[in-house]
Amino acid sequence: MTQPEFNFFQHWYPLALLADLDPKYPKSITLLGIRLVIWKPQGQQNYQVFLDECPHRLAPLSEGRIDEKTGNLMCSYHGWEFNSQGVCSRIPQAENPELVKDKFCVQVFPTREQQEILWVWADPLSAELAAKTSLPLSPKIKTENGFVWSRYFRDLEYDWLTLVENIADPSHVPVAHHGLQGRRENARSVPLEVVESTLNLIEVKTPGYLSSIQFEPPCRLEYEIAFPTGKKMQILVYCIPVLPGKSRAIGLFAQNFAKSLHRITPLWWEHIMLRNLVFDSDMILLHQQERFLQQNHPEKTWKTAYKMPTTADRLIIEFRKWFDRYCQGQLPWKQLNIPVPEYFPFNDNRQQLLDTYHQHTQHCSSCRKALKTIQRLQLGLLIYFLLTVSSVALMSDSVRSYWGIPLIAIALFGLGIYGGLKYYLEPKFYFVDYIHADKK
Template identity: 65%
Template sequence: MKPQFNFFQHWYPLTPIEDLEINQPTAVTVLGLRLVIWKPKSAETFQVFLDQCPHRLAPLSEGRIDEKTGNLMCSYHGWQFDSRGVCTQIPQADNPELVSKNQDNLCAIAFPVQQQQELLWVWLDPASPEQAAQTPLPLSPQIDASKGFVWSSFVRDLEYDWQTLVENVTDPSHVPFAHHGVQGDRNKAAPMPIKIVQSTPERIEATASGRFPATITFEPPCRLEYAIQFGDSGKQVGLVTYCIPVSPGKSRIVAQFPRNFAQALHRFTPRWWEHIQTRNQVLDGDMILLQQQEYFLHQKTRTESWKTAYKLPTSADRLVIEFRNWFDQYCQGHLPWSEVGLEAQPRWNDHREQVLDRYQQHTQHCSSCRKALLTIDRLQIALLIYFALTVAIVALLPDALRLKLGLPGIAIAVLGLGIYGGLKFWLRPKFYFVDYIHAQK
């Protein structure tokens, strides 16, 4: 039986706009489709094409934005494409009319795009632009400055499947344990009853009771949102996640963290600091568990259902059960990998440095973390140069001045060397790899 849910005819956020490069193309994969993001010099919005030049299928993400035309140029043979994907130049053309007469056959495949709530959105079916125009984006009501909300954004590629990501985010009861000392406290864990308020093909809504009541909304295929109230104070904090299927065993999370209080603190907290201290740690704690859990579930469901493979006796598991039932009923329990020529295979990676590779999964995609890392590297070089120059200058000072001027200079240089050590051995690794050992938390 054909699944009722069409994953391709939906809007997906690819990344926060602030993280995109405006002067060069960026590659991204969604639902097994390799895409290229680029910004024409004459356009206000980014464009998204299939990452294949129609000439010889070379990746357009390895191309460049031509300085003269502002169009996307393929680096293999120099073919150029405008913002609609129309081929505008073929350097090898013997006949000047070759391009104009064959435009329909020489186009790059362009996808419908929108820019809303500081995110770049793509519609994954290029053959249905009319339907895309009539389909509203799955926007969060909490990403609204007019209501007093401020927010930050975060993106990371994950070493487990979309269904595992959705299942994890629908399970708030894991937070005190999987994120102890980061966002939770296992000593304060308590029952967290969940009630399903609404369940349709287009929306699942639930409420979680406890110290801070929350409304949880899942709008398939990607928006999964928490709205958490702090009593009767009117203060609200949210977790807005977009769960993006990338390929079998891989997903991407695009997250926004809104709140309607402490606006000044938001302005003064560096985005990159929040990423290395909190956001990446939370996902590290999940990643080391979930990529193995996914493998075990895949093995078990060869001979039995998830309903018997899992033991789900409490109401805290209610939303996980509802999501799994939705996935079975409307998607036949699988993603449409076969439609893009992919085959789902179980994976279990024992190399923790790869599973928790912050640089490949996050830093290289995040403009704030990239800039912070570049600043740290430059500062390390400056501190080493300062230390070397200070030592050399003090060595050349006359004896009469060495104690008076040299001693303070050496003291400052040694302090700088200590700062260099902190940058190199404590701060810089946080952009690359930090092992997460739950037994030590």
């Protein structure tokens, strides 16, 4: 009997969080090696996703603009315009209007918008199948179920295969994320039991509060955590293949407790104080791990290179078997003529690997706005300090003796706040080195 093959393209993928998109600007994004452009036609409710290539001379449409009069996507190279169906509606250089009519189209990808996410179907030629296929959603992450939830987006400097492996590994959490999501001294056995393993689902269960983990290929990995007190958590991470050696994670985190605290905590604060650090604490480990596997064990497979004697690694073993069985141990880069290097190159530049700004901040609307506000506050505090010191210097002796000290004290207090914003808070949006040995 022929083994079924997994088709990476005929699936729904989360492409972007709706809250992070700006309808005024086209946005470039890569999925499965395909450069896409997200844009919203003026006056319409939903975003569109096109191949990021103008059919004229292949200029990136993501560098274009939304025309104010027509509401269409305009290529910034020669001004060709495309409507929401991807049909070229205007060529400024055309001598004959009939030249334009339905002849030059951009490839359009099926989309949906649900659970505050823009979804895309990765095969534009199977739109009918897309319409019949349900989204890989979690039924738990709904406010009507009594949960509150938050979101997170991060571009990562390691492969999709490594990302899935990492998220499917609960035993690393108290060690790799010491002080963030557990403590290393609490690391213990995790007896996982595989209850289902098919082409379309792998599920494991374990006794205790971590009741189940599900992997729905190609991207949904979800933890269900139920505590004896009745508190529940859902951790849902969508693992998205971008390019060889690069991936993307979109995380949704739901809970039915501490709701008031959750609602008053700004999303950007959660990101810089927790979510960024969790991914930072894995980044260098995983970036180098997959390269050690490639370069130090070229004649070996994961079966011989990895040493996994405990049941804590059972889901990783099952996932690796699934990948070998249904994907022949490779992602579909050859189908797209994307060259895959024999070895992914090492990057020892920690600032590039932990580049929070380009991997997260620039994409996150909450963090972008917070960063701008922090920078404006710094400028205001600095101007206030300079103006206050100058004003006190120009005062008469009698006025200065009365007002000078309190005004200078307030100015120095503001300067202290400036220092905290400049040297403590602002760097968290750009780069903070993560040193595991420093985490006591």
